[in-house]
Amino acid sequence: MTVLVGGDTRAIVQGITGREGTFHTGRMLEYGTRIVAGVTPGRGGAEVHGIPVYDSVEEALSSHPDANASVVFVPARFAPDAVYEAVDAGIRLVVVITEHIPVHETIRFVRYARYRGATVIGPNCPGIIAPGPRVKLGIMPGHVYAPGPVGVVSRSGTLSYEIAYHMTSRGIGQSVVIGIGGDPVPGLDLLEAVELLEGDADTRAIVIIGEIGGDAEERVAAAIAEGRVKKPVVAYIAGRTAPPGKRMGHAGAIISMGTGDAASKVKAFERVGVPVASTPSEVVKLLEVVL
Amino acid sequence: MTVLVGGDTRAIVQGITGREGTFHTGRMLEYGTRIVAGVTPGRGGAEVHGIPVYDSVEEALSSHPDANASVVFVPARFAPDAVYEAVDAGIRLVVVITEHIPVHETIRFVRYARYRGATVIGPNCPGIIAPGPRVKLGIMPGHVYAPGPVGVVSRSGTLSYEIAYHMTSRGIGQSVVIGIGGDPVPGLDLLEAVELLEGDADTRAIVIIGEIGGDAEERVAAAIAEGRVKKPVVAYIAGRTAPPGKRMGHAGAIISMGTGDAASKVKAFERVGVPVASTPSEVVKLLEVVL
Amino acid sequence: MKLYEYEAKSILASFGVPMLRGRLAATPEEARNAAAELGSPVVIKAQVTVAGRGKAGGIRLAATPEEAYRVAANMLGGEVKGLKVAKVLVEEAAEVRREMYLSITNERASKSYIILASPIGGVDIEEIAREQPDKVLRTRVDPLAGLRDFQVRRVVRWLGFEGDRGRQVEAVLRGMYRAFLEYDADLVETNPLAELADGRIVPLDARMIIDDNALYRHPDLQKAYEEDPRDVTQFEAAAKKVGFSYVELDGDIGVIGNGAGLTMATMDLVYAYGGRPANFLDIGGGANREVVYEAVKLLLNNQRVKAIFINIFGGITRTDEVARGVEQALREVGRPKPIVVRLKGTNEEEGRRILAGLGIEMYDFAEDAAQRVVRLAGQ
């Protein structure tokens, strides 16, 4: 177990028979992920890439009691229910890829999961990948990652692929890469993810890929100031040229009510000694300094 | 700390200005309980037995940050809110004396408390008393108790006073006496209370005072059968002559849908080697054997 | 509070549960008109809040409106399992393909709501659970998360449905759940829940029990209960108004205690020494003299009670208040039968002083008092 995932990760895929679910189940299996079952109500008995499909998580777990994680590809209207179902069945890590889930729904199922001792990554996220044990719960392109000592946490999917690609090209591998997702309220938030990496023996340095909206980066900076994060941190913030009051693609990427602009986040990091890259590829140069 | 309460218990009283709240605050103080504040909305600034009264738990705690327990005397319609308020403010032990709270309300606030890491004793209960450190959070007559090695858990208030009185008269003191209350769904249930006593270094033997209704006694017996309770246990079950289908005073004391009669409970205990007293005073005789 | 079938069905229908067509009738004429309106044959069902009506003659088929008149005339004013029949429910007679069981209740062990479902219905759930336990699905609903779609799907699958009939079962379950929550129910049960030959899914019978402590939130039901306490006796209803719990038993020794457990223990003691308790009477926590006065008066005036045993251990209850209540009752009614008292706890000395002044027998130990009262009742 690196952070949240590891060699003992056994995953189920909720919504496995949908287009995205089927496609990415194939990619996850290719990468090496141990997927033990799929779930789609009404499709029990089918198979996807040789993985048995069940009507419910409960049935999947009764045949595969070692399952301990779930990846959710269920459409937005039904995704919250899928999370409750997974948590209720005792799954401890639920990765929600689905976009466009109403924030109120997310707030409720994230709270429920927390109260039940489960972690939600996402929604609207690329997932989590650990190149060492070759576990990928999500939709990132596996070939851009390599094992190594740097933990990456990102609010953006593609930007994290991009930066991992630059890192790998320059010989800097990743312990784990967590895409927390672009929604205003992520299950696992930036600070919680950074704290996990801080406590992870396999992680020597941390890359934070932030963007406009909210104050998650400022809260990480505050935690660093308090000495709660001691490992070297390098950051990148997207959206320096974004105008206020406009949602920039992600539901959470909006400068509103006077908070969330990139300048404030850059300043917060720089004030606590965290170097902030001005382009994605510059992250690697800054990393080479701290490693 | 014996079980749930101890020398570091600092209590607030919610509903302190009501008739029962005021009366029992006096009795608790006399017994030795450290009550640091009272709460009654709209009565902030008053004093009861020299204890300052606040409008809210939040205000009480900001002046008395060491408060870690609450005793609730608030009328049934407002008692659930008082529990949420206490839990929300960070109180870890909430003793709800109030009777006649709708079961659905109890189910919800008990779940909320559990999710927030707090324990609820009650509702409709006499509370908890630890004669050693002289902490009484509740309404039991303090003079019938004495320090000693026996933990008592009871679904009935007066019956627990009666049995404690017999014990004390015969020189057998109590580590702690927990009245879990007579409602169908108690916050802390019989089994949970027994498990706390099992884990308590100051408790050498356990007395269970059960009654008709539900299957809490059967579940304790099952736990004993599984070896989860190793200390000597003595039981008494009230209601051997109660007819089915009738609520016997307590909302929870009803034989219904084929479960909850005394014979089943007595049999369950005897099957796992727990002696069951046929009269309250016989409990003491059985205790003298096992101690 | 137990609801009549027609009350439970009316509530469930208001939450979207499909129902058989039916009419309530309080007279044979109304039953005949209902049968004519609904189209014969019809089923006539006595409205009593007790299980097992069918076997006791409380459910009858009527082929014509005239037969409906005769059946209703027979039932109305009569008794089913000891309970008066004031109303009958006249329902269309449906051809049943399959009977199932569905209920929602509070589960003590899990401290949550629980849905019980079985593809077998029409008999008590205890019987199903005993004889075919693998046919009973138990689905716990987290009280904060609420009923979720996956749980609904689980129940529907368990009952063996999909497609249109699955959606009907879903409507039944969701309606039952909403009724359960909004009416603070201890139990909402449809048994049998039937699949009809025409494809409809409807409850043939429905039961609801409302939490007495929540009745204040449902003024209509509270009013209905006050006007008609159903299976509660007049004595029990009167006692509740005064503020104590009272249950009639078939013996001859009146028992008064404070606290449910102690009162039950007192009954058990009487029984253990060869006596038979006439009642359970718990004056409750913190009872004042007025309540005690009413309680003692009730037993003094009950002809069946030959002797009274008052067993008090004071916590909230102040024993001097108890003694004063006894004093007041004796002053008013006199002392037509022996009274034995055992008093312990708060203000014990004062309580004993008052009772001693009345010349009442007092004991330190409940066992002694019990033995004595059994002897007195036998004389």
Next chain:
Amino acid sequence: MKLYEYEAKSILASFGVPMLRGRLAATPEEARNAAAELGSPVVIKAQVTVAGRGKAGGIRLAATPEEAYRVAANMLGGEVKGLKVAKVLVEEAAEVRREMYLSITNERASKSYIILASPIGGVDIEEIAREQPDKVLRTRVDPLAGLRDFQVRRVVRWLGFEGDRGRQVEAVLRGMYRAFLEYDADLVETNPLAELADGRIVPLDARMIIDDNALYRHPDLQKAYEEDPRDVTQFEAAAKKVGFSYVELDGDIGVIGNGAGLTMATMDLVYAYGGRPANFLDIGGGANREVVYEAVKLLLNNQRVKAIFINIFGGITRTDEVARGVEQALREVGRPKPIVVRLKGTNEEEGRRILAGLGIEMYDFAEDAAQRVVRLAGQ
């Protein structure tokens, strides 16, 4: 989706929030009639979904119906802060004793609902929070436990009320909370919430923002939004329909990316190399060729855009699909302006092959591509 003041007030009123009397008017005549009906003086308020209307002339007092006519005639069809005024709200003019602030929103940090309350109102909450932070009460509501009485009491006390006025504030807060939940709101705000001289507590202004992802649950609002996208430009609304996120900026280099972060980073890169992005255009995760085709076409047809930079890193998105979308757009529109592409990720070889066949400039590194597009746009 931002609601107009009159929409927000109508929703809040339906949840029991007391309101000033008011009428919506789309013509000067309607405004005059409204003023006559309400009794003068009245306040005429331009309905635009932007803050700071007052200072921009969007809120005017009218002493008589005739003046109401003139004020409305002036406002209607005009603009306030760049937004067209199609309707005005005519409200009774009230004597205000005190202005407060009250809102409910989603808090990212605590992952819960949060109530913000301040006895100071009428200015932006950011300003209050900055200048008098100790005047702002933050009350977090557990999303599973819901709003509890003690929290309501805390807010009412914080605003300085008790008794009858306290109960009015309670009605306002409970109504706002219900509207917040039932309408899936990101924000429900009453600012100022006023205590009037006559003792009423009413919102003078009200704002609601609905979660776009939940609009499908509110068909009326969805319809209203489709008919009138408010502060969203026509271009942005059209883009949304096709399935990508589009925000207009004031530069001349068209930017297309996949994923919000990468697209923003692409804009930032263009800016870092001296260019000015004309837009943010995120084709989203897993976009198919149709979406890419529409996106490229949009920028090809936008006269202001001098050059286009497409920056794709494929995860869900298959880069061959992107290339085919580009191909389709170019086939249809031609190539009126330079296009620079940087393609990485899933099915990269196939994507590159297609674009190479079109003779499009491709780069391995986004920095190089950005430098190149800035140069091309400057030519």
